[in-house]
Amino acid sequence: MLPCRLPESPESQCRSRILDLVFIIDSSRSIRPSDFEKVKTFLALMVDTLAVGPDATRVAVVNYASTVKIEFLLKDHFNKPDMKKAISRIEPLAAGTMTGLAIKTAVNEAFTEQSGARPPSGDIAKVAIIVTDGRPQDHVGDISAAARAEGIEIYAIGVDRADMASLKQMASLPLEDHVFYVETYGVIEKLTSTFQETLCGLDPCSTGNDCEHTCVNSNASFYCKCRSGYILNADQKTCWLKQVKVEMVVDPCKCEARRAFQKQAQAAMQQLTAELADVAGRIERLEEALGRV
Numbered sequence: 001m002l003p004c005r006l007p008e009s010p011e012s013q014c015r016s017r018i019l020d021l022v023f024i025i026d027s028s029r030s031i032r033p034s035d036f037e038k039v040k041t042f043l044a045l046m047v048d049t050l051a052v053g054p055d056a057t058r059v060a061v062v063n064y065a066s067t068v069k070i071e072f073l074l075k076d077h078f079n080k081p082d083m084k085k086a087i088s089r090i091e092p093l094a095a096g097t098m099t100g101l102a103i104k105t106a107v108n109e110a111f112t113e114q115s116g117a118r119p120p121s122g123d124i125a126k127v128a129i130i131v132t133d134g135r136p137q138d139h140v141g142d143i144s145a146a147a148r149a150e151g152i153e154i155y156a157i158g159v160d161r162a163d164m165a166s167l168k169q170m171a172s173l174p175l176e177d178h179v180f181y182v183e184t185y186g187v188i189e190k191l192t193s194t195f196q197e198t199l200c201g202l203d204p205c206s207t208g209n210d211c212e213h214t215c216v217n218s219n220a221s222f223y224c225k226c227r228s229g230y231i232l233n234a235d236q237k238t239c240w241l242k243q244v245k246v247e248m249v250v251d252p253c254k255c256e257a258r259r260a261f262q263k264q265a266q267a268a269m270q271q272l273t274a275e276l277a278d279v280a281g282r283i284e285r286l287e288e289a290l291g292r293v
Contacts, residue, residue: 017199019057019127020074020117021050022110024102026132027092028065030161035185036092039131042188044084046129049196054078058117060110061087064102066095066137070109075116099136100143103128103154103170107147120151127199129155130170131188135163144170154178155198159185212238 023046025039043061050057058074071090077083111117111126118124128147144154156167158181171178177198182188209215211224226232226239233240 017057017125018051018055019125019199020111021057021127021129021199022060022062022074022106024062024064024099024106024128024130025090026065026097026099026102026130026134027063027090027094028097028134029094030097030134031092031185033092035133038185038188040087040090042131042192043087045189045192046195047080047083047087049192050199052078052080052083059083060106060115061090062102062106062110063090063093064098064105065093066098067093068098068102068105069093070105073110073115097132097134097137099130099132099166099170100138100140103130103140103143103147107150107152111150111152126150126152127155128152129157129195131157131159132167133159133162133185135161136166140166141169148172155180155195157182157188157191159183159188210237 023043025043027036027039031039047059050059052059059077060074061071063069063071072083072086077086106128109115111128113119117126148154154170154172155178156171158164158167158179160183162181164179164181167179167181168175180191180194182191209222209224211222213227213230214225215222216225224232224237229242230239231242232238
């Protein structure tokens with residue numbers, strides 16, 4: 001993924017992508033307490049650059065050494081103050097460097113829907129950022145490959161004596177966009193602006209759209225939406241006023257026609273009856289006249 005560049009204008013077209021983001025941080029014995037505090041400061045600064053929320057970016061932290069501890073899950077904190085407070089309470093584990101185990105734990109426990117990750121159908125990017133200063137004491141190649149096969153994009157940050165070969169085994173391609181190195185923890189904060197650009201996404205609505213009413217961003221794309229009372233046309237861009245269709249229903253059961261027919265039939269019957277009575281009277285009179293002859 002090529003990073004986009006933040007323009008100097010306050011109305012930046014580069015905004016934080018919606019992510020399920022898991023930080024995997026090394027707290028082995030090689031990291032001094034003061035340096036570990038700098039890692040926590042880096043995490044807090046990273047949180048400040050993100051659009052955090054239940055419908056925006058969700059963040060989890062996995063802490064590891066010889067053992068792995070999930071500090072908080074993607075479903076635990078949906079606002080920056082609570083998230084940064086949870087980061088401030090993280091303590092180093094001070095043991096070995098089981099990076100492979102940490103990645104495997106993140107995949108199996110932190111990136112699951114039960115832990116707050118969005119389903120694949122939601123098209124939300126899954127990103128892991130690993131921070132380490134040493135050489136893994138377990139295998140990371142196959143485990144990292146399996147994580148990437150699950151759709152997890154991996155960034156690897158090496159500090160001081162970090163093993164560059166291991167960082168490259170863990171990271172996604174292209175490596176030049178996913179592997180970072182700093183000489184000391186004292187300068188790790190400088191990576192904040194780099195990641196702000198790397199994790200950004202172009203705002204499709206701000207780069208031009210043909211929506212008549214409202215443009216809605218949807219990750220790397222957008223869709224048009226109409227104001228209340230309007231309906232989106234087939235072109236998916238323009239809107240037309242919703243009209244209530246009123247149909248005049250005239251005698252759907254044909255009752256009026258039936259009554260008219262009945263009236264006509266009754267009149268015809270009455271006329272026919274009268275005519276038959278007249279004929280009967282004439283026949284009776286004719287018979288009387290013949291009887292007198």
